[in-house]
Amino acid sequence: MNQEKKHIILRTRNLDIGYLAKKNKTFIAEKLNITLSKGQFACLLGKNGIGKSTLLRTLTKVQSKLSGEIFVNSMNIESLSPNELARTMSLVLTEKLPESNLTVFELIALGRQPYTNWIGNLSQNDIEKINNSLKLTHIEHLTNKKFYELSDGQLQRVLISRALAQDTDIIILDEPTAHLDVLHKMETFQLLKRLAVELGKTIIVSTHEIHLAIESANELWLMTENDFITGNPRELIQNGSIQKLFSSDIVEFDSIKEKFVLKNSVKK
Numbered sequence: 001m002n003q004e005k006k007h008i009i010l011r012t013r014n015l016d017i018g019y020l021a022k023k024n025k026t027f028i029a030e031k032l033n034i035t036l037s038k039g040q041f042a043c044l045l046g047k048n049g050i051g052k053s054t055l056l057r058t059l060t061k062v063q064s065k066l067s068g069e070i071f072v073n074s075m076n077i078e079s080l081s082p083n084e085l086a087r088t089m090s091l092v093l094t095e096k097l098p099e100s101n102l103t104v105f106e107l108i109a110l111g112r113q114p115y116t117n118w119i120g121n122l123s124q125n126d127i128e129k130i131n132n133s134l135k136l137t138h139i140e141h142l143t144n145k146k147f148y149e150l151s152d153g154q155l156q157r158v159l160i161s162r163a164l165a166q167d168t169d170i171i172i173l174d175e176p177t178a179h180l181d182v183l184h185k186m187e188t189f190q191l192l193k194r195l196a197v198e199l200g201k202t203i204i205v206s207t208h209e210i211h212l213a214i215e216s217a218n219e220l221w222l223m224t225e226n227d228f229i230t231g232n233p234r235e236l237i238q239n240g241s242i243q244k245l246f247s248s249d250i251v252e253f254d255s256i257k258e259k260f261v262l263k264n265s266v267k268k
């Protein structure tokens with residue numbers, strides 16, 4: 001038995017997420033009580049529009065919660081300054097970046113902003129962190145490329161590299177493999193897992209890659225209309241929870257193939 005006391009890095013208490021417009025609250029998910037230990041690789045799964053991005057944006061304070069509390073390293077995130085928060089959590093989005101002339105090095109250097117002075121001068125330590133991030137994500141050869149010259153897969157690695165340069169305990173990524181081919185999807189999951197195992201980073205990823213999530217994550221977060229279920233992938237397969245992701249007459253979860261399949265596949 002593992003006697004080591006787990007370090008809880010992220011916790012929510014009765015967290016309600018959603019949108020507020022003209023005093024009207026639209027609840028996307030309610031009473032979320034999430035606990036995540038340091039060094040875990042957690043994958044957030046759920047159908048389109050269920051609220052994955054809403055949750056990740058709320059956890060990183062990009063959007064306001066409706067109610068409840070979020071704790072990082074036992075500190076309520078409301079009590080953290082933007083700089084303190086940026087030193088604890090980084091967020092990787094897949095949205096296109098605005099046009100600019102920045103090189104890959106300069107883009108990754110932006111990850112050091114929470115540590116640099118107001119002019120943004122890089123110290124020797126900042127440069128080491130940037131070079132180390134380039135190395136860890138295997139993109140040293142892209143250092144001097146302009147970021148608009150990058151393919152989607154390369155850009156994805158650059159953005160993960162920037163999150164690494166930000167040197168946070170927690171890295172949160174919203175659908176990081178959305179536009180990637182199968183090889184680059186696998187490479188990205190492998191890289192994220194490596195960051196958790198080798199560097200002790202806590203990684204939270206929203207994804208539609210159920211098979212890859214089962215293979216690589218320590219923990220799955222299953223978001224459905226009625227439930228938010230967390231647990232070890234094998235456990236969630238065995239107790240039938242994963243099946244609840246899609247309540248449909250068309251698909252079912254095949255626990256041997258570990259993927260969703262058509263219920264009555266038409267014979268060719």
Ligand SMILES: Nc1ncnc2c1ncn2[C@@H]1O[C@H](COP(=O)(O)OP(=O)(O)OP(=O)(O)O)[C@@H](O)[C@H]1O
Binds near residue numbers: 019048049051052054
């Ligand atoms: N700015 C907004 N104002 C109001 N409702 C919004 C806003 N952004 C998203 N929503 C709604 O919140 C719900 C959850 O959206 P969200 O983008 O979080 O889902 P998701 O699980 O990330 O979806 P996908 O897998 O398609 O990316 C959807 O019904 C969406 O229409």
